[in-house]
Amino acid sequence: MSESRSSSSAPAAPTVLRMVLGRRLRQLRERAGVSFEEAARAVEVTALTVRRMEKAEVGLRIPYLRELLRAYGVPAAEIEDFLALAREANRPGWWHTYRDVLPDWFSAYVSLESEAAVIRLYEPQYVPGLLQTPDYAAALLRVGFPNASEEDIARRVSLRLRRQELLVKPEAPAVWAILEETVLRRPVGGREVMRAQIDRLTEALDSPKIRVQIMRFAAGPHPGAYGPFHFFRFDFSELPDIVYTESLAGAQYLDQPADVVTYREVLDRMSVQAEPVARTRAILAALREEL
Incomplete structure (x- = not known):
């Protein structure tokens, strides 16, 4: 694929x-x-x-x-x-109603995200869409779509918030995110927006299905430092694990075993190198104090 x-x-x-x-x-x-x-x-x-x-x-x-x-x-x-x-x-997925702001290449991502049993991801620059606040999302979208109207930005934010609804469903996926420290230090939308965003991440830790690890600067180089990628696993025996990768030039969905195993092993190694999950809450609190 x-x-x-x-x-x-x-x-x-x-x-x-x-x-x-x-x-x-x-x-x-x-x-x-x-x-x-x-x-x-x-x-x-x-x-x-x-x-x-x-x-x-x-x-x-x-x-x-x-x-x-x-x-x-x-x-x-x-x-x-x-x-x-x-x-x-x-039947079209619920995201079909957002086709005015959702390109086909990302429709596949939303479909995978909606049905995944496990989502593991690495984000080097920004908070993952599933955990963003509306103001944080809007600030990012204004940069990504500088010529868009406020109505268009609001529509895109609405799509992002609709995606987040899967986190509160009984069959919500297990989400395990590894974030670079840069994600939490890069100012997006101003201090108040960043404080609220860190609060949102802290609240997410209350869910038994959400794990967040921080890759501190002091950890040095690590095997995933090439760009963001997301790993999906499903309860359907017919569907293999799938990896989504994105860059300025394009995005790909990978399902060949050799490719998927490479990304899964990198995530495993990074999870050892990043701060333990048990330290995340304290790290977020300290970073919020700096704002």
Whole structure:
């Protein structure tokens, strides 16, 4: 999986459920010993169309699915269960209502974030979006979109706050963030905004599902100092761990095992080098006193 941040011609990002069903469809075809060409003939489409369905690059058309599942020997009752999930997967995610301020390349991120069981991340410059206050988010967005109107900024802040709702759901993901000390010392929006932002981080520590570690300047160089990246793990057995990386030139979604293992091992090493989670509250309090 790889999506370019700068690609404006990419199709709308799939929901996580559509990705899962695409992989299940591939598993069923392979288990039945059916080739792409044979599957394509069953529904009178090209082999490329079948490939794209399995990769979640196109919507799951119900008539095609029904015939494919029959060709794979799936029992009738299981076919109806699969089709019910497909209908749900084809519905736009809640973030679709923000498509005016949400590019397709980041829609995929929001979908992954919404369904992840575990989110681990490294941020060298700014507080992660899931933990930002409205004022902090607005200050950053004004820098990122200098020509945007206040209405547009408010809309983008609203999207960020809507994303944060997943943290209070019963099935909220476990979030483990490693932040550079720079994140807390870089002034964003002024002293009052920064104080409120540090208070928000401190409050987040009350959640048993949120862990925050600070990488102090004194820790020296570390293996993750190349840019921000986020690691997602899911409860779906069909979906592998996925890593999101971002730079000025683009963003990528990586799911190849070798790539993902590299990032996971870096996070593990960084978690040892950063200040222990038990020290985070005291560090935040000391930094707030300096403001």
